[in-house]
Amino acid sequence: MDIQQLINNPDYIAYMERVRKLIDKLPSKDQQEIQREISSHIYESVIKYPLMPVSEALQNLGEPHTYLPEWIVTQSIETASNTFDPIRIIKQLLLGITRHSAHGFKYVLFTILYLLTFAFGSLCILKVISPSHTGLLIYPQGFTFGYNSDIFNAHEVLGFWFIPICVFITVLFYMVITLLLKASVRQRRKRYLLY
Amino acid sequence: MEIKVIAKWETQVKKGILDFIILLLLKQKDQYGYELLEHIKLEAGYDIGEGTIYPLLNRLKDDKLIESKWVEMDTGMPRKYYTITNSGIEALDAMKTFWALLTTNLEKLL
Numbered sequence: 001m002d003i004q005q006l007i008n009n010p011d012y013i014a015y016m017e018r019v020r021k022l023i024d025k026l027p028s029k030d031q032q033e034i035q036r037e038i039s040s041h042i043y044e045s046v047i048k049y050p051l052m053p054v055s056e057a058l059q060n061l062g063e064p065h066t067y068l069p070e071w072i073v074t075q076s077i078e079t080a081s082n083t084f085d086p087i088r089i090i091k092q093l094l095l096g097i098t099r100h101s102a103h104g105f106k107y108v109l110f111t112i113l114y115l116l117t118f119a120f121g122s123l124c125i126l127k128v129i130s131p132s133h134t135g136l137l138i139y140p141q142g143f144t145f146g147y148n149s150d151i152f153n154a155h156e157v158l159g160f161w162f163i164p165i166c167v168f169i170t171v172l173f174y175m176v177i178t179l180l181l182k183a184s185v186r187q188r189r190k191r192y193l194l195y
Numbered sequence: 196m197e198i199k200v201i202a203k204w205e206t207q208v209k210k211g212i213l214d215f216i217i218l219l220l221l222k223q224k225d226q227y228g229y230e231l232l233e234h235i236k237l238e239a240g241y242d243i244g245e246g247t248i249y250p251l252l253n254r255l256k257d258d259k260l261i262e263s264k265w266v267e268m269d270t271g272m273p274r275k276y277y278t279i280t281n282s283g284i285e286a287l288d289a290m291k292t293f294w295a296l297l298t299t300n301l302e303k304l305l
Contacts, residue, residue, distance in 0.1 A: 003272060036265075036273070037228065037249065043272040044229035045245075060245050067246030071253060078257075 001046050001054075011055045012042065019064045023072055025095050030076075034068075073103075074185050081182045089178065090114060106184065113177045121170035123147060124163045135162040209241060213251060214260075215294065216241070218279060218287040221261060227274035228252065252277060260286050 006012055019038055023031050038061070045057040073096045080088040093114070096107035126147050127134040135156040137144040148154070158165065216239045220231060232248050235241045255261045260283035265273045279287070 037275050040227070040272045040274055041229050041245070041249075044227070044274070047271065048229070048233075062244045062246035064246070067244065067250060071250035075253065075257075 001050065003043065006043055006046060006054065007039075009054045011053075011058055015042075015058045015064070019068065022064050022068045026072060026076060034072075038064075077107075078182065078185045081178050081185065084175075084178055086114070086118070086174070089181070110177065110181050110184075114174075117170055117173040117177060120146075120173065121166065124166045124170075127160070127162050127166070131160075132156065135159070209243075213241070213243070214255065215287075215290045217251070217255065218260065218283055218290070221277055221279040222284065222287060225276045225278045227266075227276050231277065255283070259283075 016035065016039070019035060020031070023034055026034075041061060042054070042057055045060065046052060046054060049057075073092070077089070077092045077096055080092040083089075090111065093107045093111045097104050097111065123134060123146055130147070133149060133151055134147045135145075136158045137148055137151060137154040137156050139154050144154075156162075213235075216235060217231065220226065220234050220238070226234065228248060229245075231252075232243070232245055235243065235248070252261065252263075256263060256277075259280055261277050262280055263275050263277050266276050267273050
């Protein structure tokens with residue numbers, strides 16, 4: 001079988017389409033690399049055993065969803081977490097939730113932690129918009145760190161120092177969560193192998 | 196039940212040493228994915244899902260133990276050859292030392 005015969009084979013076309021659908025959210029360079037490697041593998045398989053039909057070679061390789069999702073998702077989350085770029089991290093976590101149901105819960109948990117961190121960070125903006133309602137508000141019966149619409153009997157003690165403190169805590173949370181995500185993905189990748 | 200337990204144990208053992216086998220095979224010569232898979236099956240007697248080798252190769256690459264390059268062929272599709280790095284050789288030597296110690300100790304128990 002030559003290359004032309006392989007790339008015109010309906011089973012091969014359908015298989016590569018399933019691969020393409022699984023990896024369509026990756027950068028185009030990574031998509032090409034994965035498709036190229038899978039094609040090369042299938043080609044070598046049918047060349048090595050000329051009597052073996054393409055469908056059998058594809059069966060031996062396994063359905064793309066059995067080996068690609070974790071590979072792609074963990075790789076892309078790990079790459080994103082290495083950059084510490086929040087937009088990339090959130091994007092890849094959402095991809096993980098939709099594409100990799102086996103670990104979807106973990107990705108949902110990390111997404112919630114990031115969203116809570118960003119929500120906490122947004123208190124800095126709120127301090128500028130509504131300074132008297134935002135900060136460390138001391139009440140006779142307790143305190144609020146953040147925003148409270150009820151400021152009756154409240155005394156705000158931090159003033160605009162609230163902003164750097166809030167930024168520091170947000171960055172600290174963000175770093176810790178990202179390091180935990182990195183460790184979790186790395187640990188998972190080490191364990192990963194399907195039989 | 197017992198068969199299930201043993202099968203699970205065998206899978207765990209195999210999983211644990213597949214990195215070691217890949218590095219051993221790549222130390223012999225550079226190989227492309229399919230070739231490596233054939234050697235794993237023939238020489239190590241492993242019957243692994245073919246697609247599963249690529250995530251593993253990718254991880255070894257991320258750990259800088261191996262590297263890869265595409266090689267154009269005179270006929271047919273290009274092949275992605277994997278090569279063991281100096282760090283990979285160092286890791287392999289450490290694995291060999293550990294393996295020797297482990298098998299010696301286990302031999303005493305058997």
